[in-house]
Amino acid sequence: MQVGGEIARAAGPHPAAPAVLRWQLLSRAVPFAERAMWSVLSIGMFAGLWELCWAFGWADPKLLPPPHIFIGNIAEQAKFFNTVNRWEIGVDPNAGPSPAISVFNTVLASTGRVVAGLAIASVLAVALGVAIRYFKMCERLLQPTITLLAPVSPVAWLPVAIFLFGIGNKPAVFMVVVALLFHMVLATINQIDAVNRNLINVARTMGATKRQIYVRVIIPAILPNLFVVLRLNLFGAWMVVLIAEATGVGSGLGQVIMLARNTFNPSLVFFTIALIGVLGFLFDFAMRQIQRRILYWVPQGSEVLRGL
């Protein structure tokens, strides 16, 4: 036994360490690769069907250009993303930044509006929701109005956004905020009401004040579900931003779609749609990573359903 232990110690963790590390990396990489493979397969199946329709002549390539066409002429389409000065009279359409940089700028503009809108809406929503539950007067004064405004379609706010903020980033961000805020306030109130009574009672028996109960118990307890609400609203934010951009913000993916519509350019439409899809996918992925980091206590996955 002694000798065996000696040998094991001599062999030590040192020679074994790289192998262990490699194994750990591998065991993490394999499931990731598997998931990536399924994603590619899922999208490939959809694209394949489309290509098939085109090959059989069911899909008119002028109206529904299949992926190999609209992705094939990226370089051709990308220059339309240069929307900054194209509309000015006497300016050469090819002037300005290169097509690749134009695409990047456009994506950045739309993404920035979504992120800004989401950030403002979630901070405001949590603040309002907590205030409504914390102060009886806030509930009396605010809740009826919020409940009244929640079902109003964000599109109805579009003229208001333009009246108030004109053209630029502000109306688009305003649209995102207004589309999400009221729902998120109501979600926050619901979450506060659903906090486990025991947690609140434990804090009360330990002598917590009302403020301490809100700051130390209720807010951490509602964060996980609010993050899920935020993730679900992410897609809503993207839709609203496109609507706002399509009606004259001056730049962004929505405007490119509008341009494609006005110039009858289906390839550009589908290229932009593909771009938006990829962005939404990446956003959701990023949000899930953030969720895992900052909400470490929330169990992951849907293991229960797997067993069915």
Place this chain on the structure above:
Amino acid sequence: MVSERIRPFSTKDSVVCRNVGKTWNAGTPRAHEALRGIDLDIGQGEFIALLGPSGCGKSTLLYLVAGLEESSGGEIWSFGDRVEAPSPERSLIFQETSLFPWLSVWQNVSFGLSLRGTSAGARREAAQIALQRVGLAEAMDKRPDELSGGMRQRVAVARALAMRPRVLLMDEPFAALDVQTRAKMQEFLLDVWRSSGASVLFVTHHIDEAVALADRVVVFTSRPGRIKTIVPIDLPRPRDLFSREAEALRMELTGLLRDEVNRAFAEQEAFSPAL
């Protein structure tokens, strides 16, 4: 008026209930009387089990004593003071896990100290001492979801002990545990109780548990909950649950409880609409 007199009860009595009643949703059509006319005196360091059929109001009494709910009638006193609000002197331990999932074990245990603004170093030290008493010092930095059900309840007990309570209120704390774990937890609780010197009010619907733990067993009637009788258990600890005396007590309590359960069932059937 009793309430206008100053300290009518001794500062040595852990809990004194006088004619305590509780009606939920009083004044509404959904009003229902949970407790009526409870008179109970609990001495310092006494271990009391509250036994009764489900829904008889024993948990309600615990919440009233904790100060988490207001009684609809009567008075509750603790160490010479009227119970009007929750206090760290009276710690409540729940049936289900009530640990904060976002805090580590030691942060959970020292939560009460952090409310008072104690420094992190002092809190960690206090948490370590409390966790040693429940035999979980090595789990300091774990998170609640990494612990088993029994360990979580021990952490909850440690958290209560860290507040140095004089009364421990326990609402069926071991009901969600398996039989073996529960037996272990009962032993552990008796150790903690002896070393802390606190009084314990322990709600249970397990007759065995009441006989194994309590100095006195308070048997409740079914709704509205009243005290049917108080059975003293004068057996030395550690108790042999298979001794003749324990067997006799179990029989007695079973008989008392059966009457109440039967009555509760009969009432439910009388009130339920004919199908």
